[in-house]
Amino acid sequence: MSQVREQIREFIVENFLMGEDSDDLKDDSSFLEEGIIDSTGVLELVEFLEDTFEIKVDDEELIPENLDSINNLCTYLEKKRK
């Protein structure tokens, strides 16, 4: 799971934080509250999850509880891949 966490962090940092691993990005930082991701960003994130982890993100699953922080993403992926 720690590898998954790293992959997600790398994607967020590379794509939304201009490649700078900001100290502000904690595992529980809300992407929404911190202004890290906009609506196009969420679609890019979904594309990344689907390609990298070979899952299908359903429309019902597009909610902050699943996608809005590194922690939420890890929990969601764990559930999804069971």
Added chain:
Amino acid sequence: MSLLDLFEESASRFPEKTALEDRSGSISYSSLSRAVETFGKGLFQQGISKGQRVAILLGNSIQYVISYLGVMKSGAAAVPLNTDNTEKNIRYILETCRPSALVTSKRFAKRYGLGETEDISLILADEDSTCMSSKVVTLPEPDPQDLACIIYTSGTTGRPKGVMLSHENIEANTRSIISYLNLGPGDSIVAVLPFFYSYGSSILHTHLAVGASIYIEDNFIYPNKVLERMSREQTTGFAGVPSTFAMLLYRSNFSKLDWPHLRYVTQAGGAMAPATARQLKEVLPKTELFIMYGQTEATARLSYLEPGMFLEKPGSVGKAIPGVELRVVDKDGKEVMPGETGEIIARGKNIMLGYWGQPEETAKILRDGWLHTGDLATVDHEGFIYIKSRKSELIKSGAHRISPREIEDVILELDSVSEVAVVGQPDRILGERIVAFVVPRDNAGIDKKELLRHCRKNLASFKVPHKIEETDGLPKTSSGKIKKYLLK
């Protein structure tokens, strides 16, 4: 009369009614009116009034509305800024617009490195109380021609242009929209479009003017959250741009739910694909669908297509709204024949005063009492207007108007790039996606990762290209102009 008078009228008719609700809670019309008055007086006592400007850098929220109306109440003009921006752009606007104060939050002040300067005082809306005053002062009544607000839009040259709107402009457009949408105090809406753009701002104006309720979602990142709120509050209206409806139809639960309370939906900011319109009608069989067209330069709205007409007139933006005259004219200013393409020109009390500090740019588009929109269109035998293309090359992506030139200038800063052309290509969700065609300087080619990183550093996130295409050369006319239409 001004927007403020219309709002005050709502406050005296419906004092206890919810005017706005955001994440922090809700506020009634009477409380909102008091908060606006207090904010306005606070600014006035700091010496801010007619002839001055106050910039606002806040997301959609109750605090935004208090600040926006409060600035107008003080007699000054409000200058809402796009919160998804670069420091460079914000500084450019502050330097050229020279506001006396900037209302923002700690979060944005930090993000954009903003501090108090000699020229601008910083008001932190989330903690500052220095601008709050309940002392007895008489605030100035605005004249209809006074500047009420300046909305910045993408200029074709890459630099943002400040559209100056008077109190009369806003009042005229607000009344017109209310009349064709038949808005009243029984209406309510979940607002997802940013108030700092003209479409979002028109939703704010019209609802406050009739005593309707606005539920604020400060973004549209999670459509299902928005849908939940629409269902819970039984809202009667919804407003979006093409990408909003694409997201609803293709990436949310929207089509699986029932919407009996939804009286109408509106779309502006680009044509609705006939297929999308049909799907929308299937999900919303009883809801009226208004397709609309407008420009910030016209406060917001210029035309609308009557609901029920969109199957008969697919692709049309309808006819002029009440109080506006529209014509489609050729190069000599003569109205075109049905089927011929010409430029849309507009006249009415909603047409802007001009661009802030840019008399030459203003003179180019405000001529002989008409706004020359730069939009090319045809008209059919019954006078319905069909937009064909923009004369200027702005890309419409999501709710944004984007200047390709600004993106090209940033990409050209890289040594590895010799030439670049940025265009909008059709996209199912966004309307248009940004594609950059890049010619490398030598055989080494382009490091796409580096290029994107450079864009992310120097452009607002919604302006970063979605795709980079490396190419050996760009198609050109004999005079050397890039034939962008071949790249679209």
